[in-house]
Amino acid sequence: MGKISFFLKEAFGSLRRNYFMTIAALVTVFLSIVVLGGVLVFVYTTNALLKEVEQKVEITVFLKTDPDPTTDQVDAMQTKIMGWPEVKSSVFVSKEEALNRLKEDFKDNPEILQDLTGNPLPASFEISLKDPQTVSSVAERFKGDPVVDEVSYGKEIADKLFSFTSQARNFLLGFIVLLGIVAILLISNTIRLSIFARKREVEIMKLVGATNWFIRWPFVIEGVFVGFVGAAAATVVILILNSFLVGKIRNGLPFMAVPLDAVPYVLVVLMLLGVGVVIGAAGSGIGLRRFLKV
Amino acid sequence: MIRFEDVTKIYPPSTVGLEKVSLHIEKGEFVFxxxxxxxxxSTFIRLLIKELEPDRGRISVGGRDLATLRNWKVPYLRRNIGCVFQDFKLLTNKTAFQNVMYALVVTGQATGASKKKAAEILSLVGLGHKSNSYPNELSGGEQQRVSIARAFVNHPPLLIADEPTGNLDPETSMGIMQLLYRINKTGTTVLMATHDREMVDRMRRRVVALDVGKVVRDQKRGGYGED
Incomplete structure (x- = not known):
């Protein structure tokens, strides 16, 4: 009988004997990690949604109409825009196309466009960016350009959106940290209770001349086991819930385009299991500390 | 074996545990x-196993000064001191055999030889046939014998017994005493704290009497009272 097998036997023996405490600790770990994991998945999904919204920010550059720019000017401008590293794509919308779009938009009420003579609409470039945050600085560059009439990128909307998304990210991050602390406190408290019930046992071990680590190991093994099993159960529940909810949202709100692959599942699963194991082990170790003095 | 020099222990705020106690106990002695x-x-005993620290004075056990003994070395000190208590202090979820084994496993001896040793010592205290019983299946006297077996299985040079017969009837107590006596015969120093007047009078061993933390009497072949 080696030391390790002795420790394992001790650990699982006492898990079985103190089954009520084992279940209490398991449920605590399970619930904490379900909440933690739920928030984590929510954060990843929200983050992906926010990114998608941000991507929708684009710049529209209206060109002067009197006189209309020549084809050469348009080509030169297109080349210039595509030369900027921030730009993902740039689409030229001619006067005719602009009018067609307008007609398309009002096809149910053609009387509105009845009095329209000629084509008063300007040609434009629709520019989308690699990093939406650069929108102001790119828009700035069109100032003073002789063929450009007006640059529109919904300055206020874009700025508000960015400040909202960055606030939302900070808030969620803070929430996760807070939740992690709550989980650690809850779990280490439960484990401490279970150790308190076995105070006498620890006392006797010390009297017989057991070293602190000799006493500690079985408790740590117990903690790791409880943490792992609780976290594993929680992870399964989260994965099932997630795929169920995402399916629901997709059917209910098709325009939201909820990205199912926004969550790096392997990472999240490893993270949750890791948190469970670490919390279990640390909870036991810390919980035991007061009884190991003397 | 044990050397107390001018040892004082005060429990806050001002309860006297021990006051200026000086005492030498030689190797192989049997002391009440x-x-x-x-x-x-109890203060005396708790100081001996370094469960408490004295406020003043020096304590040495087996030539080792306890004041300079590092905390992490305390378990090794305790392996050299067998302890027996009034409430037995057995692990309730382990059998008699496993309780004795625990003292061996703790020291890293978990071999076939140590199993044999544990079984032998249980037979020696007369519990060979009950080695697979749990403490709650044993009588008080039997539990105390298990705890003595556990205390002695490592053959420590010193055995401390704190009221070992306190919970037992006179006849059972006699059996326990005989066991301690035999252990003393093997060369182990035995220190026994007790209330048991009759026992002390019958054994006629060295008696150290304490009162309010002071040694009031130290007799080579004394009785419980002043004769």
Whole structure:
């Protein structure tokens, strides 16, 4: 009988004997990690949604109409825009196309466009960016350009959106940290209770001349086991819930385009299991500390 | 074996545990520590196994100064001191055999030889046939014999017994005493704190009497009272 097998036997023996405490600790770990994991998945999904919204920010550059720019000017401008590293794509919308779009938009009420003579609409470039945050600085560059009439990128909307998304990210991050602390406190408290019930046992071990680590190991093994099993159960529940909810949202709100692959599942699963194991082990170790003095 | 020099222990705020106690106990001695409740017997024992630290004075056990003994070395000190208590202090979820084995496993001896050793010592205390019983299936006297077996299985040079017969009837107590006597015969120093007047009078061993933390009597072949 080696030391390790002795420790394992001790650990699982006492898990079985103190089954009520084992279940209490398991449920605590399970619930904490379900909440933690739920928030984590929510954060990843929200983050992906926010990114998608941000991507929708684009710049529209209206060109002067009197006189209309020549084809050469348009080509030169297109080349210039595509030369900027921030730009993902740039689409030229001619006067005719602009009018067609307008007609398309009002096809149910053609009387509105009845009095329209000629084509008063300007040609434009629709520019989308690699990093939406650069929108102001790119828009700035069109100032003073002789063929450009007006640059529109919904300055206020874009700025508000960015400040909202960055606030939302900070808030969620803070929430996760807070939740992690709550989980650690809850779990280490439960484990401490279970150790308190076995105070006498620890006392006797010390009297017989057991070293602190000799006493500690079985408790740590117990903690790791409880943490792992609780976290594993929680992870399964989260994965099932997630795929169920995402399916629901997709059917209910098709325009939201909820990205199912926004969550790096392997990472999240490893993270949750890791948190469970670490919390279990640390909870036991810390919980035991007061009884190991003397 | 044991050397107390001018040892004082005060429990805050001002309860006297021991006051200026100086005492030498030689290797192989059998010593009774007597006195009423609160006289300092338990304090004496708890100081010996470094469960408490003295406020003043020096304590050495087996030539080792306890004040300079590092905390992490305390378990090794305790392996050299067998302890027997009034409430037995057995692990309730382990059998008699496993309780004795625990003292061996703790020291890293978990071999076939140590199993044999544990079984032998249980037979020696007369519990060979009950080695697979749990403490709650044993009588008080039997539990105390298991705890003595556990204390002695490592053959420590010193065995401390704190009221070992306190919960037992006179006849059972006699059996326990004989066991301690035999252990003493093997060369182990035995220190026994007790209330048991009859026992002390019958054994005629060295008696150290404490009262309110002071040594009031130290007799080579004494009785419980002043004769």
């Amino acid at each position: 520590l007597v006195g009423p409740s609160g006289s300092g017997k």
